Structures are given as C-alpha cells and as structure tokens.
Amino acid sequence: MEADKKVDCVGLYCPMPIVKTAQAIKEMLPGQVLEVIADDKGIKSDMPAWCDKTGNECLSMEDAGDEVKVYVRKSQ
Amino acid sequence: MSEPEKMTIIVFSDDLDRALAAFNLANTGASFGMDVTMFFTFWGLGVIKKERVERGEKGFMQWMMGLMKRGSAKRLKMSQMNMMGAGTGMMKSLMKTYKMPSLPEMISLAKEQGVRFVACTTSMALMGLAEDDFIDEVEEVAGAATYLGIASEGKVNLFI
Numbered sequence: 437m438e439a440d441k442k443v444d445c446v447g448l449y450c451p452m453p454i455v456k457t458a459q460a461i462k463e464m465l466p467g468q469v470l471e472v473i474a475d476d477k478g479i480k481s482d483m484p485a486w487c488d489k490t491g492n493e494c495l496s497m498e499d500a501g502d503e504v505k506v507y508v509r510k511s512q
Numbered sequence: 513m514s515e516p517e518k519m520t521i522i523v524f525s526d527d528l529d530r531a532l533a534a535f536n537l538a539n540t541g542a543s544f545g546m547d548v549t550m551f552f553t554f555w556g557l558g559v560i561k562k563e564r565v566e567r568g569e570k571g572f573m574q575w576m577m578g579l580m581k582r583g584s585a586k587r588l589k590m591s592q593m594n595m596m597g598a599g600t601g602m603m604k605s606l607m608k609t610y611k612m613p614s615l616p617e618m619i620s621l622a623k624e625q626g627v628r629f630v631a632c633t634t635s636m637a638l639m640g641l642a643e644d645d646f647i648d649e650v651e652e653v654a655g656a657a658t659y660l661g662i663a664s665e666g667k668v669n670l671f672i
Contacts, residue, residue: 447611451540455621458543489544 437496437507439471440464446503449476454486457508461492464510469495472506479504516547517667520659523550525672526558526583527591528600528615534559534672535618541668542625550622551659552650553632557641558583559615560629565645574640585615585647623649630654 443460445453453474460470472483480497483506487494495507519541523534534550541548552560561583567575593599607614613621623629629650636642636653643653663669 449610449612451536451543452613455539455543455625458545458625486544 437469437471439507440468442471442473445472445474445476445479447475450478450482453479454482457483457486458490461490461508461510466510466512468510470508470510472508473500473503474506475503477504479506483508516545518662518665519546519548519668520663520666520670521548521550522659522669522671523552523556523559524554525591526555526581526588528588528603529591530672531559531585531588531615532618534670535615535622537670537672538622538627539618539625542622542627546667547628548622548626549628549630549662551630551632551654553635555581557631557635557639557646559585559588560619560631560646560650561641562645562647563587565641568640568642568644570640574638577639578641585619588615619647619649628652630658632656 441460441464443456445456453472453476457470457472464470483497484494487508492511493509495509498505521534521538523531525531538548538550558581563584563586565578570578589597590600590603604614630652631646631650633653633655
C-alpha cells in the first residue's frame, strides 16, 4: 500500500509507537495515509484501539518478518 | 471531534517504577487526544522537584525532610529491588538497551503532548515546598476540590 508518510518505530515499545503515530497524524491532511512500522507486537491491538478512540481509520496490518506494518488513514 | 474525554492521574508515590507507569499512561491518554491532568501529591511531589532546591522559607524539619528525600525525576528509586541503588541502576540500563524513554524524557513528552501538571498545595505546605522548587512543566497548584471537579467528569481516573 502506498503511504503519504512513514514512521519507523522498530525497537520502540509502548507507548512510543502510538505517541509517534498521534504526532505524525497531527501533521497530515485528512485522507492521507500513514505507514507505521513496529516490532512491538502489542501494536496489533494498540493501533485498532487508538484508531477506534480517535476516529481514524486502521486500513490494514501486515506482518513483514519480525515487524508489523500498519496503515492508518487520517479521518479528520 | 466533540469534547475530548478527560483523564486524571493522582501521583502519590515517588517510586521510579510507579512514576514511569503514571507517565506511560498519561502519554498514551494524550496520544488518544484525551485531556490529561496529573495531580502530584504527597511523595508524588518528589517526582516534579527540581534537581537543586533552595532552602527558601523552609523550616528546619522541612529542610531535613527535603534532604532525606531529595527527589527529582533523575534520582527516584525503584519501589522494589533498589538494592542500595544497584537495582535501580540496572533497571535504567535495561531501559536504555530497549530504547525506552527515561523518566525525564517521559515528563517532557507529556508536557509536549499537552498534559497538565498540577501540584497539591496542602502537600506543598507540609513539606515546605514552593512553586519555584518544581520543574518548569508544572504551571498550576491546586487542592482536592479542583481534582474532584475534573475527576467527576473523567473517563479514566487513576491513583498511582
């Protein structure tokens, strides 16, 4: 999937991937897609929870070896 | 988005592990867009103390208490396995290995994300602490009524 912005959170643990996601999304326009790469497996449930709470869209999550790639679309 | 949800955390302890948990939660809440307020009371005031605190108006007992419990984020100890500082040192080393932010870094991050830092006036009076004795992140002092006013509308209220 194509992303407008990428955030590398490999090696970072909760809450850093989510905090970095929130900071990155703030600087993006509605409709844009953010790619987050993380290796803390907690992101698989943290990101949907964050998206649910903030109203952003969790598009997909793919396993890429030891890492997880998550795509989030900014809603508003 | 409508009104942000409120979250409050009472920080009563000055243990490093507890302070880390408190700031972890505060930062996560802030990343959700929640309105997070942290109330530092009793030993929790130690978390927000400056590294160097002046004697100022402190009475003898208060000054002594301050010397025994110097606090400040860099000097806090683990609630368990401190082992005269060795355990805390090992924990900090592990955190560095795993690229986990230190407590001072978590504090700056929280401020950056808009978390409110409030110091309890009663505890301040007891310990002879003044606003000047706290780090810059602390911009407000208040009492329990202020806390309850916010907490009564809070979605998440924690006592750490």
